[in-house]
Amino acid sequence: MLLSVFLALFLPCAGMSAVFLVYICLLWYAASTNSTNQEFRLAEKPASHKGLSAAELEKLPKMTGKDLVMGNECAVCLDNIEDDHEARLVPGCNHGFHIQCADTWLSKNSVCPVCRGKLEPQFFESSEASPC
Numbered sequence: 001m002l003l004s005v006f007l008a009l010f011l012p013c014a015g016m017s018a019v020f021l022v023y024i025c026l027l028w029y030a031a032s033t034n035s036t037n038q039e040f041r042l043a044e045k046p047a048s049h050k051g052l053s054a055a056e057l058e059k060l061p062k063m064t065g066k067d068l069v070m071g072n073e074c075a076v077c078l079d080n081i082e083d084d085h086e087a088r089l090v091p092g093c094n095h096g097f098h099i100q101c102a103d104t105w106l107s108k109n110s111v112c113p114v115c116r117g118k119l120e121p122q123f124f125e126s127s128e129a130s131p132c
Contacts, residue, residue, distance in 0.1 A: 057102075061089040076104070076105050079098070090117070093117045
């Protein structure tokens with residue numbers, strides 16, 4: 001009788017203690033692994049995700065909305081580019097946007113907002129180097 005009372009009280013306490021210890025160990029392991037991975041990811045992050053400078057933005061082509069060939073909807077603000085509004089053309093993919101929208105986007109990101117095509121440094125070389 002005394003043994004059965006002892007087992008009835010001791011086994012649940014021992015089992016819950018074991019579960020609690022395993023839980024604490026898993027939390028500790030997850031926290032140490034996460035901080036190590038986060039430090040590693042921060043060290044790996046490339047610095048190439050910065051946007052374009054004002055000088056580089058000025059070298060991109062400007063035109064009016066009526067001259068756009070790939071459509072007249074600005075993918076940044078989702079508004080139509082009117083025929084008399086100025087637009088900026090992204091070289092390479094020829095997607096067009098309002099000047100303000102394109103400059104805001106490209107000052108933070110060096111990729112096209114539509115196709116995510118990277119703006120390569122050759123687009124910003126001086127016009128003397130190009131035959132046109």
